[in-house]
Amino acid sequence: MKLSGCVSLITGGARGIGKEIALTFAREGSDVAITDLNLEGAEKTKQEVERLGRKGIALKVDVSRFDDVTSVIKKVLDEFSKIDILVNNAGITRDQLLIRMREPDWDRVMATNLKGVFNFTRSVAREMIKNRKGRIINIASVVGITGNIGQSNYAASKGGVIIFTKSVSQELASRGITVNTIAPGLIDTEMTREFTETLRESLLKRIPLQRMGHPEDVAKVALFLAGEESSYITGQVIHVDGGMVM
Secondary structure, three states, rough: OOOOOOOOEEEEOOEEEEEEEEEEHHHHHOOOEEEEOOOHHHHHHHHHHHHHOOOOOEEEEOOOOOOHHHHHHHHHHHHHHHOEEEEEEOOOOOOOOHHHOOOHHHHHHHHHHHHHHHHHHHHHHHHHHHHHHHHEEEOOOOOOHHHOOOHHHHHHHHHHHHHHHHHHHHHHHOEEEEEEEEEOOOOOHHHHHHHOOHHHHHHHOOOOOOOOOOOOHHHHHHHHHEEEEHHOOOOOEEEEEOOOOH
């Protein structure tokens, strides 16, 4: 098993990509802490982790609140004593054209998608530095590279995650910690099912493989970045998008 003896923390693990990453890591031997605003969903993921023979813990957290995040990190460390892998997956959309976008919709997307990554990375990095090893994997989006009509807030937040990754990877490299980003394209999840039909069709037209991706496509790349095979890779953005962005 590639992650035998490891402890992973997955934010936004109640459903979609986060849930699939949690289960993939558990299959490869990792104990898993799952956080989400949806505690019921996180509990269900935890139960599936435990059915795979690994230890799990489910915790409710608003990733945008730094004090809540530090409290959750303490609970994870009390349970598992360490955190080897952090996956910053939690994210939301509040799509609207710029001239119609409300300030709360901008602020909430930024607070969850970008500040949430800062909050967890800063807290977990302190523990990883002590151990002089760790893997941090941030889930961004191809629209953080290309932009997209009606998603200026979401695109800006994910673009921020990408440049945050490049900066932090340089700071933590000497401590044996790698930091990378996965930029999914159009993946079949609960979030993308909420897209308008017009948006989904416009995105599909831009995909050379002519289909949506699946959460497991992203989870497989996350597994690679979490394991020893990727030990010489840091500060990178890996597209999982069917060729949408080249």
